[in-house]
Amino acid sequence: MSWVLDLQGVTVRRGGANILDGVDWQVEEGERWVVLGPNGAGKTTLLQIASTRMHPTSGVAEILGERLGKVDVFEVRPRIGLASAALAELIPKGETVRDVVLTAAYGVTGRWREEYEAFDEDRATALLSVFGVEHLAGRYFGTLSEGERKRVQIARSLMTDPELLLLDEPAAGLDLGGREELVGALAELAGDKASPVLVLVTHHPEEIPPGFTHLMLVRDGRVFRAGAIDEIMTAENLSEAFGTPSRSPTTPGAGRRAPRSERRPVG
């Protein structure tokens, strides 16, 4: 079996503490994962490993069949799409939206002297159109609303036609309407068989779009529960992972997935 992600005993040690602690995680072709957990649980660190931006202190991480530490990460990165706040900060505010997407073809932020083919230009335009922001192609990235920026970032993350797409809190900073729209766009992505393997990091259960198949709950740098989303998404598991009293985690109007023990039979 060739896994898209295969982490075995992955530990990351920083400042005298294990911020990831013995993480085992296997992701297969076609799966759509949500990584959910409270602030500071280690979700972003996990994506840093999965995106080859960080190496484990101990343990083994294989990404798209390549073992971290034994592969030139710059060869693997074009196969991985990433949208995160840290990456967004690197995008120059005076870059046009079209170039924000286009420059992903070279894995850079900020257009300089690279030459792009007509094919690249067409793909960038098509991706902006998929996320409903093609009318913003000529605008400067710094002038966009937060919701528009998120859509542009996801379009950018798909530019290299990646095999694995990692989204770190894509709905952070959005108002309710913006979040609803983004969740809808992610649901479409999840439902499209041509989409890459998806990993969505969030700490809000109500931001989980329909179509996601697997859930990992992280707590204190460890995998608390992981598996098929319908099995793991229970009120008990969520309250234990978040250390909160058991209650529905969904908010009115936003909820897509009530936890299993709270769903009512239909009909």
Ligand SMILES: Nc1ncnc2c1ncn2[C@@H]1O[C@H](COP(=O)(O)OP(=O)(O)OP(=O)(O)O)[C@@H](O)[C@H]1O
């Ligand atoms: N370089 C570092 N040195 C020391 N501690 C670190 C370092 N990087 C991260 N941490 C700590 O590791 C823990 C996990 O951080 P991480 O950003 O992965 O959590 P997270 O689950 O993504 O949190 P959030 O939901 O708040 O974004 C946090 O307590 C953070 O302070």
